[in-house]
Amino acid sequence: MRDSYLTHLRCSATNATFEVDRLHGLSPAGRPLVCEYDLASIAGDVDRDAVSRRPRGMWRWRELLPLPASAAPVSLGEGDTPLLDAPRLAAALGVRKLWFKDESLEPTGSFKARGISAAVSMATHLGARGFAIPSAGNAGGALAAYAARAGCTADVFVPADTPIINQREVLLYGGRLHLVDGLIHDCGRMVAEQREALGAFDVSTLKEPYRLEGKKTMGLEICEQLGWRVPDVVVYPTGGGTGLLGVYAAIEQLSALGWLRHARQPRFVVVQATGCAPIVRAFAAGQHEAELFPDAQTCASGLRVPKAVGDRMILEVVRATAGTAIAIDDEVLMLATAQLAATEGICACPEAGACVAAIAALRATGWIGADEEVLTFNTGAGTKYAELLPAS
Ligand SMILES: Cc1ncc(COP(=O)(O)O)c(C=O)c1O
Structure with missing residues:
Protein backbone atom coordinates (compact mmCIF):
# COMPACT_ATOMS: atom_id res chain seq x y z
CA MET A 1 0.00 0.00 0.00
CA ARG A 2 1.38 3.42 -0.94
CA ASP A 3 1.06 6.60 1.14
CA SER A 4 -0.70 8.31 -1.79
CA TYR A 5 -1.90 7.33 -5.23
CA LEU A 6 -2.47 10.93 -6.31
CA THR A 7 0.04 11.46 -9.11
CA HIS A 8 -0.61 15.01 -10.34
CA LEU A 9 -3.14 17.75 -10.97
CA ARG A 10 -4.35 18.40 -14.51
CA CYS A 11 -5.81 21.59 -15.99
CA SER A 12 -9.34 20.71 -17.14
CA ALA A 13 -8.91 22.96 -20.19
CA THR A 14 -5.30 22.55 -21.39
CA ASN A 15 -4.31 19.21 -19.77
CA ALA A 16 -1.12 20.87 -18.44
CA THR A 17 0.07 19.05 -15.32
CA PHE A 18 0.98 20.37 -11.86
CA GLU A 19 2.66 18.94 -8.77
CA VAL A 20 0.55 17.94 -5.80
CA ASP A 21 2.83 19.01 -2.95
CA ARG A 22 1.78 22.66 -2.74
CA LEU A 23 -1.42 24.71 -2.55
CA HIS A 24 -3.11 25.43 -5.87
CA GLY A 25 -5.96 27.64 -7.03
CA LEU A 26 -7.16 27.73 -10.63
CA SER A 27 -4.72 26.72 -13.38
CA PRO A 28 -2.76 29.48 -15.18
CA ALA A 29 -5.46 29.20 -17.89
CA GLY A 30 -8.03 30.22 -15.26
CA ARG A 31 -9.71 26.80 -15.28
CA PRO A 32 -10.31 24.18 -12.56
CA LEU A 33 -7.56 21.68 -11.76
CA VAL A 34 -8.58 18.04 -11.42
CA CYS A 35 -6.89 15.18 -9.54
CA GLU A 36 -5.30 12.25 -11.35
CA TYR A 37 -4.57 8.97 -9.57
CA ASP A 38 -2.45 5.95 -10.41
CA LEU A 39 -5.52 3.79 -11.00
CA ALA A 40 -3.52 0.84 -12.35
CA SER A 41 -1.62 0.57 -9.06
CA ILE A 42 -4.81 0.98 -7.00
CA ALA A 43 -6.40 -1.85 -9.02
CA GLY A 44 -3.42 -4.04 -8.15
CA ASP A 45 -3.06 -3.05 -4.49
CA VAL A 46 -6.63 -2.60 -3.26
CA ASP A 47 -9.44 -5.09 -2.89
CA ARG A 48 -12.89 -3.55 -3.47
CA ASP A 49 -14.52 -5.67 -0.79
CA ALA A 50 -11.83 -4.78 1.75
CA VAL A 51 -12.80 -1.12 1.28
CA SER A 52 -16.40 -2.09 2.07
CA ARG A 53 -15.30 -3.71 5.35
CA ARG A 54 -13.39 -0.66 6.60
CA PRO A 55 -14.82 1.57 9.39
CA ARG A 56 -17.63 3.79 8.06
CA GLY A 57 -17.05 7.27 6.62
CA MET A 58 -15.82 8.87 3.42
CA TRP A 59 -12.15 8.50 4.40
CA ARG A 60 -12.35 4.73 3.93
CA TRP A 61 -11.92 5.48 0.18
CA ARG A 62 -8.42 6.61 1.07
CA GLU A 63 -6.63 5.47 -2.08
CA LEU A 64 -9.05 7.50 -4.24
CA LEU A 65 -8.65 10.63 -2.11
CA PRO A 66 -5.80 13.15 -2.24
CA LEU A 67 -4.67 13.14 1.42
CA PRO A 68 -1.69 10.81 2.06
CA ALA A 69 -2.57 7.82 4.26
CA SER A 70 -0.01 8.97 6.86
CA ALA A 71 -1.86 12.31 7.40
CA ALA A 72 -4.93 12.56 9.67
CA PRO A 73 -7.99 14.03 7.96
CA VAL A 74 -9.96 16.92 9.44
CA SER A 75 -13.13 14.94 10.03
CA LEU A 76 -16.49 15.19 11.80
CA GLY A 77 -17.67 11.76 10.67
CA GLU A 78 -18.82 12.69 7.16
CA GLY A 79 -19.92 10.17 4.53
CA ASP A 80 -21.73 6.84 4.42
CA THR A 81 -25.18 8.39 4.29
CA PRO A 82 -28.21 6.18 3.55
CA PHE A 111 -23.39 17.34 1.50
CA LYS A 112 -21.02 20.32 1.67
CA ALA A 113 -19.34 18.52 4.60
CA ARG A 114 -17.66 16.05 2.24
CA GLY A 115 -15.99 18.61 -0.02
CA ILE A 116 -15.00 20.87 2.83
CA SER A 117 -13.53 17.98 4.83
CA ALA A 118 -11.35 17.06 1.83
CA ALA A 119 -10.34 20.65 1.05
CA VAL A 120 -9.53 21.62 4.66
CA SER A 121 -7.65 18.36 5.22
CA MET A 122 -5.44 18.87 2.16
CA ALA A 123 -4.91 22.60 2.68
CA THR A 124 -3.92 22.23 6.35
CA HIS A 125 -1.64 19.32 5.36
CA LEU A 126 0.03 21.73 2.91
CA GLY A 127 0.32 24.51 5.52
CA ALA A 128 -2.85 26.66 5.34
CA ARG A 129 -4.08 28.08 8.67
CA GLY A 130 -6.99 30.24 7.48
CA PHE A 131 -9.78 29.85 4.93
CA ALA A 132 -12.14 32.09 3.00
CA ILE A 133 -15.21 31.08 1.03
CA PRO A 134 -18.09 32.60 -0.93
CA SER A 135 -21.24 30.66 -0.12
CA ALA A 136 -24.92 30.40 -0.99
CA GLY A 137 -25.39 29.12 2.57
CA ASN A 138 -24.50 25.54 3.42
CA ALA A 139 -20.86 25.57 2.32
CA GLY A 140 -20.16 28.53 4.62
CA GLY A 141 -21.54 26.68 7.64
CA ALA A 142 -19.52 23.60 6.76
CA LEU A 143 -16.32 25.59 6.32
CA ALA A 144 -16.78 27.33 9.68
CA ALA A 145 -17.25 23.95 11.39
CA TYR A 146 -14.27 22.23 9.75
CA ALA A 147 -12.03 25.27 10.27
CA ALA A 148 -12.96 25.15 13.98
CA ARG A 149 -12.17 21.44 13.99
CA ALA A 150 -8.73 22.19 12.50
CA GLY A 151 -8.03 25.16 14.80
CA CYS A 152 -8.03 27.54 11.81
CA THR A 153 -9.90 30.75 10.93
CA ALA A 154 -12.86 30.92 8.53
CA ASP A 155 -14.01 34.02 6.65
CA VAL A 156 -17.40 33.35 5.09
CA PHE A 157 -18.86 35.72 2.48
CA VAL A 158 -22.59 35.28 1.86
CA PRO A 159 -25.37 37.29 0.18
CA ALA A 160 -27.09 39.39 2.86
CA ASP A 161 -30.40 37.52 2.31
CA THR A 162 -28.87 34.04 2.86
CA PRO A 163 -31.12 31.84 5.08
CA ILE A 164 -30.69 32.98 8.68
CA ILE A 165 -29.69 29.53 9.97
CA ASN A 166 -26.72 29.51 7.55
CA GLN A 167 -25.59 32.85 8.93
CA ARG A 168 -26.00 31.82 12.57
CA GLU A 169 -24.15 28.53 12.15
CA VAL A 170 -21.08 30.39 10.85
CA LEU A 171 -21.11 32.57 13.98
CA LEU A 172 -21.74 29.56 16.23
CA TYR A 173 -18.60 27.83 14.92
CA GLY A 174 -16.58 30.99 15.51
CA GLY A 175 -16.33 31.98 11.84
CA ARG A 176 -16.21 35.58 10.63
CA LEU A 177 -19.39 36.35 8.69
CA HIS A 178 -19.26 38.90 5.86
CA LEU A 179 -22.70 39.93 4.55
CA VAL A 180 -22.53 41.04 0.94
CA ASP A 181 -25.00 43.18 -0.95
CA GLY A 182 -25.00 40.92 -4.03
CA LEU A 183 -24.97 37.27 -5.07
CA ILE A 184 -22.46 34.44 -4.71
CA HIS A 185 -20.28 35.56 -7.63
CA ASP A 186 -20.00 39.00 -5.97
CA CYS A 187 -18.95 37.17 -2.78
CA GLY A 188 -16.39 35.24 -4.85
CA ARG A 189 -14.90 38.49 -6.13
CA MET A 190 -14.61 39.83 -2.59
CA VAL A 191 -12.88 36.66 -1.43
CA ALA A 192 -10.37 37.02 -4.28
CA GLU A 193 -9.75 40.67 -3.33
CA GLN A 194 -9.48 40.15 0.43
CA ARG A 195 -7.98 36.70 0.93
CA GLU A 196 -4.38 37.93 1.08
CA ALA A 197 -5.15 40.56 3.70
CA LEU A 198 -7.14 37.96 5.65
CA GLY A 199 -4.28 35.44 5.43
CA ALA A 200 -6.78 32.97 4.05
CA PHE A 201 -6.70 30.22 1.45
CA ASP A 202 -9.59 30.52 -1.05
CA VAL A 203 -11.75 27.38 -0.99
CA SER A 204 -14.33 28.58 -3.55
CA THR A 205 -16.03 25.76 -5.48
CA LEU A 206 -13.61 24.38 -8.10
CA LYS A 207 -11.10 27.20 -7.53
CA GLU A 208 -9.14 24.64 -5.54
C1 LIG B 1 -28.67 22.08 -0.32
C2 LIG B 1 -27.87 22.34 -1.58
N1 LIG B 1 -28.16 21.63 -2.69
C3 LIG B 1 -27.48 21.83 -3.84
C4 LIG B 1 -26.46 22.77 -3.94
C5 LIG B 1 -25.73 22.92 -5.24
O1 LIG B 1 -24.61 22.12 -5.19
P1 LIG B 1 -23.41 22.14 -6.24
O2 LIG B 1 -22.60 23.36 -5.92
O3 LIG B 1 -22.66 20.86 -6.04
O4 LIG B 1 -24.04 22.22 -7.59
C6 LIG B 1 -26.11 23.52 -2.80
C7 LIG B 1 -25.02 24.51 -2.87
O5 LIG B 1 -24.97 25.49 -2.17
C8 LIG B 1 -26.83 23.30 -1.59
O6 LIG B 1 -26.52 23.98 -0.48
Whole structure:
Protein backbone atom coordinates (compact mmCIF):
# COMPACT_ATOMS: atom_id res chain seq x y z
CA MET A 1 0.00 0.00 0.00
CA ARG A 2 1.38 3.42 -0.94
CA ASP A 3 1.06 6.60 1.14
CA SER A 4 -0.70 8.31 -1.79
CA TYR A 5 -1.90 7.33 -5.23
CA LEU A 6 -2.47 10.93 -6.31
CA THR A 7 0.04 11.46 -9.11
CA HIS A 8 -0.61 15.01 -10.34
CA LEU A 9 -3.14 17.75 -10.97
CA ARG A 10 -4.35 18.40 -14.51
CA CYS A 11 -5.81 21.59 -15.99
CA SER A 12 -9.34 20.71 -17.14
CA ALA A 13 -8.91 22.96 -20.19
CA THR A 14 -5.30 22.55 -21.39
CA ASN A 15 -4.31 19.21 -19.77
CA ALA A 16 -1.12 20.87 -18.44
CA THR A 17 0.07 19.05 -15.32
CA PHE A 18 0.98 20.37 -11.86
CA GLU A 19 2.66 18.94 -8.77
CA VAL A 20 0.55 17.94 -5.80
CA ASP A 21 2.83 19.01 -2.95
CA ARG A 22 1.78 22.66 -2.74
CA LEU A 23 -1.42 24.71 -2.55
CA HIS A 24 -3.11 25.43 -5.87
CA GLY A 25 -5.96 27.64 -7.03
CA LEU A 26 -7.16 27.73 -10.63
CA SER A 27 -4.72 26.72 -13.38
CA PRO A 28 -2.76 29.48 -15.18
CA ALA A 29 -5.46 29.20 -17.89
CA GLY A 30 -8.03 30.22 -15.26
CA ARG A 31 -9.71 26.80 -15.28
CA PRO A 32 -10.31 24.18 -12.56
CA LEU A 33 -7.56 21.68 -11.76
CA VAL A 34 -8.58 18.04 -11.42
CA CYS A 35 -6.89 15.18 -9.54
CA GLU A 36 -5.30 12.25 -11.35
CA TYR A 37 -4.57 8.97 -9.57
CA ASP A 38 -2.45 5.95 -10.41
CA LEU A 39 -5.52 3.79 -11.00
CA ALA A 40 -3.52 0.84 -12.35
CA SER A 41 -1.62 0.57 -9.06
CA ILE A 42 -4.81 0.98 -7.00
CA ALA A 43 -6.40 -1.85 -9.02
CA GLY A 44 -3.42 -4.04 -8.15
CA ASP A 45 -3.06 -3.05 -4.49
CA VAL A 46 -6.63 -2.60 -3.26
CA ASP A 47 -9.44 -5.09 -2.89
CA ARG A 48 -12.89 -3.55 -3.47
CA ASP A 49 -14.52 -5.67 -0.79
CA ALA A 50 -11.83 -4.78 1.75
CA VAL A 51 -12.80 -1.12 1.28
CA SER A 52 -16.40 -2.09 2.07
CA ARG A 53 -15.30 -3.71 5.35
CA ARG A 54 -13.39 -0.66 6.60
CA PRO A 55 -14.82 1.57 9.39
CA ARG A 56 -17.63 3.79 8.06
CA GLY A 57 -17.05 7.27 6.62
CA MET A 58 -15.82 8.87 3.42
CA TRP A 59 -12.15 8.50 4.40
CA ARG A 60 -12.35 4.73 3.93
CA TRP A 61 -11.92 5.48 0.18
CA ARG A 62 -8.42 6.61 1.07
CA GLU A 63 -6.63 5.47 -2.08
CA LEU A 64 -9.05 7.50 -4.24
CA LEU A 65 -8.65 10.63 -2.11
CA PRO A 66 -5.80 13.15 -2.24
CA LEU A 67 -4.67 13.14 1.42
CA PRO A 68 -1.69 10.81 2.06
CA ALA A 69 -2.57 7.82 4.26
CA SER A 70 -0.01 8.97 6.86
CA ALA A 71 -1.86 12.31 7.40
CA ALA A 72 -4.93 12.56 9.67
CA PRO A 73 -7.99 14.03 7.96
CA VAL A 74 -9.96 16.92 9.44
CA SER A 75 -13.13 14.94 10.03
CA LEU A 76 -16.49 15.19 11.80
CA GLY A 77 -17.67 11.76 10.67
CA GLU A 78 -18.82 12.69 7.16
CA GLY A 79 -19.92 10.17 4.53
CA ASP A 80 -21.73 6.84 4.42
CA THR A 81 -25.18 8.39 4.29
CA PRO A 82 -28.21 6.18 3.55
CA LEU A 83 -29.45 5.47 0.05
CA LEU A 84 -33.20 5.56 0.66
CA ASP A 85 -35.59 3.64 -1.55
CA ALA A 86 -38.73 5.75 -2.18
CA PRO A 87 -41.36 3.28 -3.43
CA ARG A 88 -44.47 5.37 -2.67
CA LEU A 89 -43.11 8.43 -4.44
CA ALA A 90 -41.79 6.27 -7.31
CA ALA A 91 -45.32 4.92 -7.84
CA ALA A 92 -46.79 8.44 -7.71
CA LEU A 93 -44.25 9.66 -10.28
CA GLY A 94 -44.56 6.54 -12.44
CA VAL A 95 -40.98 5.28 -12.31
CA ARG A 96 -39.86 1.75 -11.47
CA LYS A 97 -37.25 2.69 -8.88
CA LEU A 98 -36.40 5.91 -7.11
CA TRP A 99 -33.58 6.42 -4.62
CA PHE A 100 -32.52 9.39 -2.53
CA LYS A 101 -28.94 9.71 -1.40
CA ASP A 102 -29.79 11.38 1.90
CA GLU A 103 -27.09 13.91 2.65
CA SER A 104 -29.17 15.65 5.32
CA LEU A 105 -27.44 13.36 7.84
CA GLU A 106 -24.02 14.85 7.21
CA PRO A 107 -22.21 16.97 9.84
CA THR A 108 -23.64 20.53 9.47
CA GLY A 109 -26.68 19.03 7.70
CA SER A 110 -25.59 19.06 4.06
CA PHE A 111 -23.39 17.34 1.50
CA LYS A 112 -21.02 20.32 1.67
CA ALA A 113 -19.34 18.52 4.60
CA ARG A 114 -17.66 16.05 2.24
CA GLY A 115 -15.99 18.61 -0.02
CA ILE A 116 -15.00 20.87 2.83
CA SER A 117 -13.53 17.98 4.83
CA ALA A 118 -11.35 17.06 1.83
CA ALA A 119 -10.34 20.65 1.05
CA VAL A 120 -9.53 21.62 4.66
CA SER A 121 -7.65 18.36 5.22
CA MET A 122 -5.44 18.87 2.16
CA ALA A 123 -4.91 22.60 2.68
CA THR A 124 -3.92 22.23 6.35
CA HIS A 125 -1.64 19.32 5.36
CA LEU A 126 0.03 21.73 2.91
CA GLY A 127 0.32 24.51 5.52
CA ALA A 128 -2.85 26.66 5.34
CA ARG A 129 -4.08 28.08 8.67
CA GLY A 130 -6.99 30.24 7.48
CA PHE A 131 -9.78 29.85 4.93
CA ALA A 132 -12.14 32.09 3.00
CA ILE A 133 -15.21 31.08 1.03
CA PRO A 134 -18.09 32.60 -0.93
CA SER A 135 -21.24 30.66 -0.12
CA ALA A 136 -24.92 30.40 -0.99
CA GLY A 137 -25.39 29.12 2.57
CA ASN A 138 -24.50 25.54 3.42
CA ALA A 139 -20.86 25.57 2.32
CA GLY A 140 -20.16 28.53 4.62
CA GLY A 141 -21.54 26.68 7.64
CA ALA A 142 -19.52 23.60 6.76
CA LEU A 143 -16.32 25.59 6.32
CA ALA A 144 -16.78 27.33 9.68
CA ALA A 145 -17.25 23.95 11.39
CA TYR A 146 -14.27 22.23 9.75
CA ALA A 147 -12.03 25.27 10.27
CA ALA A 148 -12.96 25.15 13.98
CA ARG A 149 -12.17 21.44 13.99
CA ALA A 150 -8.73 22.19 12.50
CA GLY A 151 -8.03 25.16 14.80
CA CYS A 152 -8.03 27.54 11.81
CA THR A 153 -9.90 30.75 10.93
CA ALA A 154 -12.86 30.92 8.53
CA ASP A 155 -14.01 34.02 6.65
CA VAL A 156 -17.40 33.35 5.09
CA PHE A 157 -18.86 35.72 2.48
CA VAL A 158 -22.59 35.28 1.86
CA PRO A 159 -25.37 37.29 0.18
CA ALA A 160 -27.09 39.39 2.86
CA ASP A 161 -30.40 37.52 2.31
CA THR A 162 -28.87 34.04 2.86
CA PRO A 163 -31.12 31.84 5.08
CA ILE A 164 -30.69 32.98 8.68
CA ILE A 165 -29.69 29.53 9.97
CA ASN A 166 -26.72 29.51 7.55
CA GLN A 167 -25.59 32.85 8.93
CA ARG A 168 -26.00 31.82 12.57
CA GLU A 169 -24.15 28.53 12.15
CA VAL A 170 -21.08 30.39 10.85
CA LEU A 171 -21.11 32.57 13.98
CA LEU A 172 -21.74 29.56 16.23
CA TYR A 173 -18.60 27.83 14.92
CA GLY A 174 -16.58 30.99 15.51
CA GLY A 175 -16.33 31.98 11.84
CA ARG A 176 -16.21 35.58 10.63
CA LEU A 177 -19.39 36.35 8.69
CA HIS A 178 -19.26 38.90 5.86
CA LEU A 179 -22.70 39.93 4.55
CA VAL A 180 -22.53 41.04 0.94
CA ASP A 181 -25.00 43.18 -0.95
CA GLY A 182 -25.00 40.92 -4.03
CA LEU A 183 -24.97 37.27 -5.07
CA ILE A 184 -22.46 34.44 -4.71
CA HIS A 185 -20.28 35.56 -7.63
CA ASP A 186 -20.00 39.00 -5.97
CA CYS A 187 -18.95 37.17 -2.78
CA GLY A 188 -16.39 35.24 -4.85
CA ARG A 189 -14.90 38.49 -6.13
CA MET A 190 -14.61 39.83 -2.59
CA VAL A 191 -12.88 36.66 -1.43
CA ALA A 192 -10.37 37.02 -4.28
CA GLU A 193 -9.75 40.67 -3.33
CA GLN A 194 -9.48 40.15 0.43
CA ARG A 195 -7.98 36.70 0.93
CA GLU A 196 -4.38 37.93 1.08
CA ALA A 197 -5.15 40.56 3.70
CA LEU A 198 -7.14 37.96 5.65
CA GLY A 199 -4.28 35.44 5.43
CA ALA A 200 -6.78 32.97 4.05
CA PHE A 201 -6.70 30.22 1.45
CA ASP A 202 -9.59 30.52 -1.05
CA VAL A 203 -11.75 27.38 -0.99
CA SER A 204 -14.33 28.58 -3.55
CA THR A 205 -16.03 25.76 -5.48
CA LEU A 206 -13.61 24.38 -8.10
CA LYS A 207 -11.10 27.20 -7.53
CA GLU A 208 -9.14 24.64 -5.54
CA PRO A 209 -8.96 20.98 -6.61
CA TYR A 210 -10.02 19.03 -3.51
CA ARG A 211 -13.66 19.87 -2.70
CA LEU A 212 -14.52 17.94 -5.84
CA GLU A 213 -12.69 14.90 -4.48
CA GLY A 214 -14.75 14.93 -1.29
CA LYS A 215 -17.99 15.17 -3.24
CA LYS A 216 -16.77 12.29 -5.41
CA THR A 217 -17.26 9.98 -2.43
CA MET A 218 -21.06 10.33 -2.86
CA GLY A 219 -20.66 8.58 -6.22
CA LEU A 220 -18.35 5.90 -4.80
CA GLU A 221 -20.88 5.13 -2.06
CA ILE A 222 -23.83 5.10 -4.47
CA CYS A 223 -22.21 2.48 -6.71
CA GLU A 224 -21.30 0.35 -3.70
CA GLN A 225 -24.78 0.71 -2.17
CA LEU A 226 -26.38 -0.40 -5.46
CA GLY A 227 -24.18 -3.53 -5.55
CA TRP A 228 -21.42 -2.03 -7.74
CA ARG A 229 -23.63 -0.79 -10.54
CA VAL A 230 -25.17 2.52 -11.64
CA PRO A 231 -28.80 3.67 -12.08
CA ASP A 232 -30.20 4.72 -15.48
CA VAL A 233 -30.62 8.39 -14.58
CA VAL A 234 -28.95 10.66 -11.98
CA VAL A 235 -30.87 13.85 -11.20
CA TYR A 236 -28.77 16.53 -9.54
CA PRO A 237 -29.65 19.98 -8.07
CA THR A 238 -26.99 22.10 -9.72
CA GLY A 239 -25.50 25.29 -8.37
CA GLY A 240 -21.71 25.19 -8.73
CA GLY A 241 -22.04 21.65 -10.06
CA THR A 242 -19.30 20.00 -8.01
CA GLY A 243 -21.56 17.20 -6.81
CA LEU A 244 -22.55 16.26 -10.35
CA LEU A 245 -18.93 16.35 -11.51
CA GLY A 246 -17.89 14.32 -8.48
CA VAL A 247 -20.42 11.55 -9.08
CA TYR A 248 -19.38 11.37 -12.75
CA ALA A 249 -15.69 11.19 -11.79
CA ALA A 250 -16.43 8.46 -9.22
CA ILE A 251 -18.08 6.27 -11.86
CA GLU A 252 -15.23 6.90 -14.33
CA GLN A 253 -12.67 5.86 -11.73
CA LEU A 254 -14.57 2.81 -10.48
CA SER A 255 -15.02 1.71 -14.12
CA ALA A 256 -11.30 2.11 -14.76
CA LEU A 257 -10.56 0.03 -11.66
CA GLY A 258 -12.86 -2.70 -12.97
CA TRP A 259 -14.96 -2.52 -9.78
CA LEU A 260 -18.33 -2.03 -11.54
CA ARG A 261 -20.50 -4.75 -13.03
CA HIS A 262 -21.20 -2.62 -16.12
CA ALA A 263 -18.82 0.11 -17.23
CA ARG A 264 -21.35 2.73 -18.25
CA GLN A 265 -22.40 6.20 -17.08
CA PRO A 266 -26.00 7.08 -16.17
CA ARG A 267 -27.72 9.98 -17.98
CA PHE A 268 -27.07 13.08 -15.91
CA VAL A 269 -29.84 15.64 -15.41
CA VAL A 270 -28.98 19.17 -14.29
CA VAL A 271 -31.83 20.67 -12.24
CA GLN A 272 -31.96 24.41 -11.63
CA ALA A 273 -34.60 26.97 -10.60
CA THR A 274 -36.40 29.02 -13.25
CA GLY A 275 -35.14 32.16 -11.50
CA CYS A 276 -31.48 31.07 -11.84
CA ALA A 277 -30.87 28.65 -14.70
CA PRO A 278 -27.59 29.52 -16.46
CA ILE A 279 -26.66 25.91 -17.25
CA VAL A 280 -30.18 25.06 -18.49
CA ARG A 281 -30.05 28.09 -20.77
CA ALA A 282 -26.60 27.24 -22.13
CA PHE A 283 -27.58 23.61 -22.68
CA ALA A 284 -30.72 24.60 -24.60
CA ALA A 285 -28.73 27.05 -26.72
CA GLY A 286 -26.06 24.45 -27.54
CA GLN A 287 -23.35 26.57 -25.89
CA HIS A 288 -20.18 25.24 -24.29
CA GLU A 289 -20.08 27.90 -21.60
CA ALA A 290 -22.84 29.55 -19.57
CA GLU A 291 -23.43 33.28 -19.41
CA LEU A 292 -24.07 35.13 -16.16
CA PHE A 293 -27.78 34.71 -15.33
CA PRO A 294 -29.16 38.20 -14.64
CA ASP A 295 -31.19 39.06 -11.48
CA ALA A 296 -30.90 35.52 -10.13
CA GLN A 297 -33.65 34.67 -7.63
CA THR A 298 -34.89 31.44 -6.07
CA CYS A 299 -35.88 30.21 -2.61
CA ALA A 300 -33.64 27.17 -3.26
CA SER A 301 -30.59 29.15 -2.13
CA GLY A 302 -28.08 26.45 -3.10
CA LEU A 303 -29.18 26.84 -6.72
CA ARG A 304 -28.65 30.61 -6.71
CA VAL A 305 -25.35 30.48 -8.60
CA PRO A 306 -25.64 32.81 -11.62
CA LYS A 307 -22.23 31.82 -13.04
CA ALA A 308 -20.48 28.53 -12.24
CA VAL A 309 -16.68 28.24 -12.52
CA GLY A 310 -17.16 24.66 -13.76
CA ASP A 311 -19.82 25.48 -16.38
CA ARG A 312 -17.87 23.92 -19.28
CA MET A 313 -17.22 20.71 -17.36
CA ILE A 314 -20.87 20.41 -16.29
CA LEU A 315 -22.15 20.90 -19.85
CA GLU A 316 -19.64 18.34 -21.12
CA VAL A 317 -20.90 15.70 -18.67
CA VAL A 318 -24.55 16.34 -19.53
CA ARG A 319 -23.84 16.04 -23.27
CA ALA A 320 -21.41 13.10 -22.97
CA THR A 321 -24.02 11.06 -21.07
CA ALA A 322 -26.99 12.01 -23.31
CA GLY A 323 -28.43 13.83 -20.31
CA THR A 324 -30.49 16.99 -20.12
CA ALA A 325 -31.01 20.18 -18.11
CA ILE A 326 -34.31 21.46 -16.73
CA ALA A 327 -35.52 24.45 -14.70
CA ILE A 328 -38.33 24.36 -12.10
CA ASP A 329 -40.46 27.22 -10.73
CA ASP A 330 -40.14 27.99 -7.01
CA GLU A 331 -43.83 27.24 -6.26
CA VAL A 332 -43.54 23.88 -8.01
CA LEU A 333 -40.34 22.87 -6.23
CA MET A 334 -41.83 23.79 -2.84
CA LEU A 335 -44.92 21.65 -3.54
CA ALA A 336 -42.64 18.77 -4.51
CA THR A 337 -40.62 19.23 -1.29
CA ALA A 338 -43.86 18.85 0.67
CA GLN A 339 -44.86 15.81 -1.43
CA LEU A 340 -41.53 14.13 -0.63
CA ALA A 341 -41.99 14.76 3.10
CA ALA A 342 -45.61 13.55 3.15
CA THR A 343 -45.12 10.44 0.98
CA GLU A 344 -41.72 9.24 2.22
CA GLY A 345 -40.99 11.02 5.52
CA ILE A 346 -37.93 12.69 4.04
CA CYS A 347 -37.48 16.24 5.30
CA ALA A 348 -35.69 17.64 2.30
CA CYS A 349 -34.19 20.93 1.26
CA PRO A 350 -35.97 22.81 -1.58
CA GLU A 351 -33.09 21.88 -3.91
CA ALA A 352 -34.17 18.23 -3.53
CA GLY A 353 -37.78 19.26 -4.10
CA ALA A 354 -36.65 20.72 -7.43
CA CYS A 355 -35.28 17.29 -8.35
CA VAL A 356 -38.58 15.58 -7.51
CA ALA A 357 -40.44 18.08 -9.70
CA ALA A 358 -37.88 17.55 -12.47
CA ILE A 359 -38.40 13.78 -12.38
CA ALA A 360 -42.18 14.31 -12.64
CA ALA A 361 -41.72 16.67 -15.60
CA LEU A 362 -39.26 14.39 -17.42
CA ARG A 363 -41.47 11.37 -16.81
CA ALA A 364 -44.47 13.29 -18.22
CA THR A 365 -42.58 13.97 -21.49
CA GLY A 366 -41.31 10.38 -21.66
CA TRP A 367 -37.65 11.46 -21.34
CA ILE A 368 -37.55 9.18 -18.28
CA GLY A 369 -39.15 5.83 -19.08
CA ALA A 370 -41.55 3.97 -16.78
CA ASP A 371 -39.11 1.07 -16.41
CA GLU A 372 -36.07 3.18 -15.54
CA GLU A 373 -34.15 3.47 -12.27
CA VAL A 374 -33.71 7.03 -11.08
CA LEU A 375 -31.37 8.28 -8.38
CA THR A 376 -31.45 11.73 -6.87
CA PHE A 377 -30.17 13.58 -3.81
CA ASN A 378 -31.44 15.20 -0.68
CA THR A 379 -28.44 17.50 -0.53
CA GLY A 380 -29.39 19.14 2.76
CA ALA A 381 -31.68 19.05 5.77
CA GLY A 382 -35.10 20.67 5.28
CA THR A 383 -34.96 21.98 8.84
CA LYS A 384 -32.19 24.41 7.79
CA TYR A 385 -34.84 26.21 5.71
CA ALA A 386 -37.22 26.79 8.63
CA GLU A 387 -38.56 30.04 7.14
CA LEU A 388 -39.84 28.10 4.09
CA LEU A 389 -41.60 25.33 6.02
CA PRO A 390 -45.43 25.45 6.01
CA ALA A 391 -46.92 27.06 9.14
CA SER A 392 -50.16 25.05 9.00
C1 LIG B 1 -28.67 22.08 -0.32
C2 LIG B 1 -27.87 22.34 -1.58
N1 LIG B 1 -28.16 21.63 -2.69
C3 LIG B 1 -27.48 21.83 -3.84
C4 LIG B 1 -26.46 22.77 -3.94
C5 LIG B 1 -25.73 22.92 -5.24
O1 LIG B 1 -24.61 22.12 -5.19
P1 LIG B 1 -23.41 22.14 -6.24
O2 LIG B 1 -22.60 23.36 -5.92
O3 LIG B 1 -22.66 20.86 -6.04
O4 LIG B 1 -24.04 22.22 -7.59
C6 LIG B 1 -26.11 23.52 -2.80
C7 LIG B 1 -25.02 24.51 -2.87
O5 LIG B 1 -24.97 25.49 -2.17
C8 LIG B 1 -26.83 23.30 -1.59
O6 LIG B 1 -26.52 23.98 -0.48
